[in-house]
Amino acid sequence: MADRKAVETGAPAPGDGEDVAGLLGPERPLASRLARLRGELDNPLFRNAYALMLNGGLTGVLGLGFWIAAGHFYGPADFGRNAAVIQAVMCIGGMTTLNYVLMRFIPQAGRSSGRLILATYLFGSVLAVVLGIGFVLSLAWWDSPNYNQLTDLSHAIPFVVFIAAWNVFTQQDAALTGLRHAGWVPVKNTAYGLVKFVFLAGLAWTFAPSDGILLATMIPVIFLVLPMDWFVFRRLLPEHEELTKDRHHTPTPREIGRYLQGDFIGTVASHSAINFIPLLVAAKVSETANGYFAMAWIFGLMLDLLALNMAMSLTVEGSHAADDLARTTRDALRRTLMLLVPVSLLVALAGPYLLSLPFLFGAHFNDEAGLVLVLLALSTLPKALIELYVGVLRVRSRTRLVALIQVLRFVGVVIGVGVFVHDDHLAAVGWSVLLVQSAVALVVLPKLRRAARTGAPPEPPVPPAQGSSPDPVTPPAPADARQATPEGGK
Template identity: 40%
Template sequence: MSAPVGERPTGRLSGMWQGLLRDLRNPLFRNGYALMANTAITAVLGMGYWWLAAQLYDPADFGRGQAVITAMRLFASLTALGFVGALAKFIPVAGRHTPKLIVRAYVIAGATGVVAALGFLITLPWWGPTYATLGGFGPGLFFLASVLVWSVFTLEDVTLAGLRKATWVPVNSLGYGLVKMAMLVGLAFALPDDGIFVSWIIPAAMALIPINILLFRKVVPRHVRQTETVTTRPLDFREVGRFLSGDYPGTLSILASVYLIPVLIAARVDEVTFGYFSMAHTLGSLIELLAMNMATSLTVEGSFDRDRLASNSRRALRRAFMIIIPIVVVTILAAPLILRVFGAGFADQGTLLLQLMAVAVLPRVLIEIYLSGLRAMGQARRLALVQVCLAVLVLTGTLLLFPGAGMNSVGYALLLSELLIAALIFPGLRKMLNGGETSQSSVTAGSA
């Protein structure tokens, strides 16, 4: 006998709740959902932050602040972004070498980022008037320090994910976002020209202390204790280096689409126009980040348990599409309304770009799941080939289309490039999804 009609919604909600609880007991989904929740928190607080900035700061200062932040994140990510895949892969099997692995990643990422940023400052006149405010010893030194801070800040999230403690990531982002907004308001009057950049980096520097205390005093020692009895070979840092040599060129894809292209756009347009571009690009990149979140969790679980890579890949792909498709549809329909919150100019100039970037996320899901599977299997050459091809296509497409399409060239280039790459990798992805069980050993799930 069927249940009364009035009871069906309650039963359905109860079933969904039970399903969510089952997912949260699975490290693959727990980590993935935590990283997606972090992206959602970042998006909501980010929209609030930029809305306040648009109300409190001059349009030129708004655009210039975004341009300087984008440049800082580019140099901070030059090596840090390369370590994201490596930490997700090797932390689960690093054992007693885990602290050394994390510290080396911090040092190398920070040092190379600062050196690259120094080269940028030396050649500052080449980058247009938007970046002229970084001239001088004081602003230049602060910029270099910000690159160092953001390099470490970038690696904290994936470090927590690799340790299966990604649930701390949204907590960190929530605290950082709230402090950042409060500081933005205060500096609007005390430091109107540079308040956006300063309010962005100071809270990040403050967040480094408690998170790293949590990591090195509690989470990492617990991970070492829980994995020390596992019979795996010791971590070979030369293997990490070989993985990086294959994976790092692939990170150019993310650097090109998320960081380098905005810097190139900033050098070609005025501050106000860049402000319109950057707001749409930032929101589009946040949706793309959702695809990467579940993929990062897949890399971690694939390293812990290679036997279940195929089944985990299928489940990660289903969950990613279940979450991302509704977000993409809403973004496409509501893009003008979303951007109009910041001002009429943002909606008029940025709607098409945001819509194109939202559609491009759909093939990106396929690409990211495939890349994460390659990372888990240690197939660095194929990983590099796919990502470098994507980087070349995005950069070339943007430069070719810019004279006619302006800032919308970024959206067209992303969509066309990711559709092409998704089509090319689809046979390999299908093989990975249908790969069945492997005979390789797995790492215990004791650190869950």
């Protein structure tokens, strides 16, 4: 009986301790590791974050393969010009998304979630179309060979359509994340990455248009938007509404407007830092030089996705459980550093060599582009710290400070690029990003550490004014935030 109990509990039985330990010893660490993995996946913070990181990894690998294939099908000039137009589509379509509105309010909107998603789609896509038309009308001011073809209506009209489709396609990821179904994000984007290959091969092997890379990138977006929305509204939303049926608060236009006062400006600046910078570079350099730069920039963005995805997951989980923000922040910070430090160092050391190999990007990669990639990889860690702190601020509804941080980062890099970048000095982009991100990270790091220790201290309850009810959506601002955001908006 004692022996049986010993085996069941994992303790050695008298007289055969070594045998039992030898039998159970190797299994227990494995069981412990599996239990830890299950525990992490049971945590919505990590489950969403890992799903988004998996999305970044899969789409990054597929994207890398896509650009390798495109580099073999098209020459440097066509390659650089197509990359410039794609960046313009992503810049204009991305800066008008309301991703963080979806991630912030869906967890608490309950039965109003569907209307919220539709409203953000409509607002974002209409604004994207307006800005896209404005961009086309301003091409005389840009005077860049990378955008000259957009002066023709046969190119301009598809360009504007692509912008609207990209806006909705991007917001779908935020809707899935806000619904706590981020696991579908890599499924959707992996399908997109695979379909792009099919279109690229078909266009290159048939009539090989000079805009084949652009068409192969954007036509699949149009085909995938509607099926994905059907799945969200018919399958995922009913499940979400059932799980959150006790939350029936519809965010009012005033609440969303108050949130957007800071967050929309910050989001525009954040997206512009990713997509307007290459657009600006394309306006200042030749088509061939832009082809060199585009490879380094696209590869560097794969690293940024690790930090951005963890910050997005932190925003969602922090909104679900604002009282536990300190622990959520500590967990997000720990995992981000654990993943990002080795990966960024590996890319900085080996990336330029690998991408310069002839069978990869040899014709589209030079020493200057290699230095850009090294500097972008090194800037990933300070950028990650900033993104995590921005995630904390969004949960605390301090969106004016979010806007200030994002605008400072964007303006600093734009100044560096605008002043120093030319065909023979592409590395100025990397230096600008590294120096600006490092400076801002030094400022926010003490505040991030404080948030990881204390979270958001609750405000003393304030009796509601007669005839009003307390706001059930926006969590109370911390004591040190009340002066910065007297309205309490995120």
